[in-house]
Amino acid sequence: PYTLWVATLYQDELRAKADQEDGWAKGVLNSPPWPLLLAQERLALRRAGRILALSPHTAERIQTLLPEAADRIETVLYPIDLEAFKPDDVARQQSPYGRYLFLAARINDPRKNVGMLLDAFRLIHEQQPDLKLVMSGELPNHSLGRQASDLGLDDVIVFLGPVEKDELIRLYQGAELFVLPSLQEGLGIVVLEALACGTPVVATRCGGPEGIVIEGQTGILVDDRHDPAAFAQAVLDLLTQPDQLEALRISSAAHARQHFAEAVIAAQIKRAYQHIGHHPPHPLPIFRAAAVAWAVIIFGFYMFQQLRLRWPAIQSQLIDPIWGG
Template sequence: MRIAFFAPHKPIDHPLPSGDLIIGKTLHNFLRSQGHELLIASRFRLRNISQKPLKWPALYLEFRKTLKRVEEFKPDLWLTYHSYYKSPDLLGPYISEKTGIPYAIYQGVFATKYRRNYKTWAGYMANKHALLYADHVFANKDIDFHNLSRIILPEKLSRTYPGIEPDKFNYCPQSAEEIRNKYKLNGKRIILSTAMLRDDVKAESIADLINAFAPVSREIPNAILLIAGDGEARPRLEKLAAQKTGNQVIFLGQVKRDKLYKYYSAADIFAYPGINEALGMVYLEAQCTGLPVVAYSTRGPQEAVVHGETGLLSPEKDIAAMSANITRLLIDDGLRGEMAKAAPEHVLRNFDLNRNLHEVEQSLITISHWRD
């Protein structure tokens, strides 16, 4: 197939890492690895475009350029990654119509609450138009599938599952030894967390984790919390950690994704509260490496973690419950061992990216012939 690929929220080669970026880039790269030709139709960012009228003339010019680009490429299909009210696809439906090619959306999102706010109404309507126009929509979260089923015909909607490449997150004893020696962690109980330290729910989650770790650090003096990630909130979080736990929290800075397996391998458990978190690739990566997970029982962690089998979840903002779960897993070697065995099996069974994307690929091949 020849595929025109577009990510309206953030181009897949954007330098700022995020879970959404990883999913989009992985989808793009997988399709290329299968021998399909892909054109990045546009790198124009549509984030909050409905609230930025000064960008509308530039959007019109980009539409003209993208149309010419696509006409020259002659694709069999237009594939948009992640359209929702903040970043609705304003290019794909119209260019697909003009060129007569099928149009699909991977990771479509729909929620009616945004039609009731004048600030989000335009983005909501634009996104709804794209979803309704699409020949097929793939939803990779339960709530998205449920919401989309209210407006999308069953034959045009698929429940898909994201995932990771398990071979890239195998436990590595040599790496575990390397990291423990590097940070002088031998004899320590290690909790690992990783997040972008932005001044939003990411920083709020890490602040909750530090507060939950504080009583653990007093009860288990050899416990260490490692935090991988960087951002504008880091100085504030470092100050909070020093106040609450002394020197028992180590900020690692940004760690490249292809090196994260080393840190997962060195840890005993993984903890990240996950406020407003989507599925969360880090939960899958950690479990694949054999780490039990501690998180809030919010939507994202619930989809990735089996409570009581591969991790322990607690109500959002219940700091004491999260603290108790961390303590329990650090102290109970038997429980931790059982979960360490179950976690990789859970990921392989449900979140093997190659298997899941092969199913998406077959659907796209079928869709590409719908308008022949």
């Protein structure tokens, strides 16, 4: 028997990418091996002695896919180093960016929905002209950079690109709010890190955050993932109520200590392993061999499909220059 720790279902991940016109994801979903990949995912879940879902949303999705596995599913969040990720009032007071909203993400991933955030920040900036938007993780692609310029926000949006861990922590600690405008998240580890630093979160209802961002305790959830005005209003509602914002900072850090600490997560995982003994006995060797053969077949089909999808790029970038030269 084995335990699975699942961040998100593979099918959910690919479909979210395909919805944002990701050509690779569309290719996989429409490929001959896709039913085999789905079957492999279901088989791995069905045979698991225990399934640890990384968020309540993921647990719900797995239970929808396999109702018979309900008694083997539990939510175990990602552990956060609370010795490092912790509140620091000095970081907020001495921030080189003044007052700012913060996002740490792969901002060029369409699922992060940063374009909507830029539109929302334009509305926020009209009401809070001294506020900045700071983003780390990646430097913007041409489209995002152009959008920021077209909105007249070049002076108040800071694109940092990748940052070291110590700087990332200071950015969490110094922010007024952490903002997550995503279209789809299995969990959102950045949300856990922000809350551990005592920074409340404004996030869209996109899956993972719905089990972490608690209204009146750790932040606000915005129902419409495509409405900049609604997102902006949620941010402004907190920024214009300093007493409520301060209370959220305190309760966010307390929530993190109670639910995200490494010792808490370790205890949950230990209990999960203790329950594996109730799983059915090991399959016969012939079934194990069949499972290995099945995995090899699926992997072969998958790699063939990847090669087929990427062949034009391989040919133009590798083969033609070599043989043509």
